[in-house]
Amino acid sequence: MVESGLQTDAALVRAAQRGDVPAFESLYTRYAPVVHGVLLGRLAASDVDDVVQEVFITAYQKLQMLREPAAFAGWITRIARNRAEDSRRSVLERMDLDWKTARRANQEDAVDAARALAAIRALPCSYRETLMFRLVEGMSADEIAQRTGLTSGSVRVNLHRGMRLLRERLGVTDD
Amino acid sequence: MTDEEHFEMLLARYRGAPQMPDFRAVRQERREVRRWPYAVAAAIVIVIAIGVLATRPRTLRDGEIVQTTRFSTRIKAPSIGTIDLAPHTTVQLVQSSHDRYLLDLREGSIHATTTSPPGVFMVNTPKASAIDLGCEYTLSVQPSGAGMLHVTAGWVDLRYGFIQSLVPANASATIDAEGNLSAPVFDDAPFRPDSSLDTILRTARTKDAFTLLNLLPRAANADQRVRIFDRLNALVPAPANITREAVRDRWSMGTADAWWPPVLKASGVSAIKKKKRYSPLSSADGP
Numbered sequence: 186m187v188e189s190g191l192q193t194d195a196a197l198v199r200a201a202q203r204g205d206v207p208a209f210e211s212l213y214t215r216y217a218p219v220v221h222g223v224l225l226g227r228l229a230a231s232d233v234d235d236v237v238q239e240v241f242i243t244a245y246q247k248l249q250m251l252r253e254p255a256a257f258a259g260w261i262t263r264i265a266r267n268r269a270e271d272s273r274r275s276v277l278e279r280m281d282l283d284w285k286t287a288r289r290a291n292q293e294d295a296v297d298a299a300r301a302l303a304a305i306r307a308l309p310c311s312y313r314e315t316l317m318f319r320l321v322e323g324m325s326a327d328e329i330a331q332r333t334g335l336t337s338g339s340v341r342v343n344l345h346r347g348m349r350l351l352r353e354r355l356g357v358t359d360d
Numbered sequence: 361m362t363d364e365e366h367f368e369m370l371l372a373r374y375r376g377a378p379q380m381p382d383f384r385a386v387r388q389e390r391r392e393v394r395r396w397p398y399a400v401a402a403a404i405v406i407v408i409a410i411g412v413l414a415t416r417p418r419t420l421r422d423g424e425i426v427q428t429t430r431f432s433t434r435i436k437a438p439s440i441g442t443i444d445l446a447p448h449t450t451v452q453l454v455q456s457s458h459d460r461y462l463l464d465l466r467e468g469s470i471h472a473t474t475t476s477p478p479g480v481f482m483v484n485t486p487k488a489s490a491i492d493l494g495c496e497y498t499l500s501v502q503p504s505g506a507g508m509l510h511v512t513a514g515w516v517d518l519r520y521g522f523i524q525s526l527v528p529a530n531a532s533a534t535i536d537a538e539g540n541l542s543a544p545v546f547d548d549a550p551f552r553p554d555s556s557l558d559t560i561l562r563t564a565r566t567k568d569a570f571t572l573l574n575l576l577p578r579a580a581n582a583d584q585r586v587r588i589f590d591r592l593n594a595l596v597p598a599p600a601n602i603t604r605e606a607v608r609d610r611w612s613m614g615t616a617d618a619w620w621p622p623v624l625k626a627s628g629v630s631a632i633k634k635k636k637r638y639s640p641l642s643s644a645d646g647p
Contacts, residue, residue, distance in 0.1 A: 206383050213380055221376030234378035245383050249391040298370045305371075320364070321371045348364060357363060 198254035201245070209248070212257065213241050218324060219258070219332050220265045222317035226306055227269035236272065240265045258334055304354045305347075312347030319344055420453040428468070437461055440481045441474040446500075454484070469500035487539035491517040495529070504537040510547075525574065528629045543574035546627075557584060561591045569596040570627035576616055582608045592619075596626045 192211065200208035220240050224233045244261050251260055305316050318324045326344060330337040417434040420426065426433065427450045435443040440461045445451060449468025461476070463483045473496045474481050481492040487505030495514025501507030509518050510532040518525040520539040527533045527544040534542040534553040542553035549571065550563040564572055572592040579585040589607045599618040606615055624631055
């Protein structure tokens, strides 16, 4: 269960289930980066913002079905993964579009970013999401642990191994 | 700058900043409350509670009537044994004393397993009486008086007036609405208690000699007695003092007494172990 200020996830969920919209907005602020990171590992970047909104709207509509308020983190992540799976058919075309957009931008950094993103997307799921949270969403290891339910140790291991794989695949050598 | 910091800076361009939806414009779906599991659970609890209450062993007072509905129940009678009433059964305790426990079975079915001395436990039905001789049995009757007795262990003396049917283990006898008692018929017999005389005589096995000997006093006339005698004599030869002519012309309740021991032996039926409480109605009880 994540605590932010005085309010835990469970308290916010219970309040939102009673119709307290600001409570759900707090949950959105807390979990939008997580959902964004999950989706970015599976969908084209251009689609992700829209799908993040769809995921949270779905979550708000179905919030009464969440019987264990403390399980919100796992629940919203599951909705995001399922939603990404539903969109899988069009993903490859859109991802290719990420490359074309980056090349057209004619900026070396943009091309490198697109390469790095593609490399992260190709990693095993546990490394992929952890790296997305860390490198794209800018979350610390402790924040990742709090918002995913993983232990800090697991997060650090995933980060370490994920970074090593990423370096290998991008041909980055230790100088 | 470390690789991690480099990648973080590089990939920051993909960092999400989606606009927060207006959740006030979104309606939450109401949780569907599944009421039927609770209703089913409540119904089960009620049925079990009714069942437990209805099947709780009861001790009856003289004159008390018990009427079961959808559940069986057990009557507590420690000096007698156990008496289970099937669903839709009506009984009245007529008398309970140290030497008599008399039930009036008006309708339905009882299953009795007795430990009392022979002759103490007795059940009256609309047309007959069943006297326990130390045994286990099931007795069923309809409001018309028709019914059936099936004995699982020991013997039961089934009577209607001066008609008597001593029923051993693994055999049944029927009562018709007029009070006529059938001869006892073994469970594995090739005929039923209400089969015709022709069928019985044609199919009877040696074991069924017991049934045939019980049929002799029920024969309607001399001709039937002779036919029964001939078949029985073929299965279990009659003692020398019981002749065809005597059975045909000079029949009395004691005529066939000497035939009982060999018939019981041939039928594999053990004789009643008479105890001091039991007093048979007449000498016709044979065993």
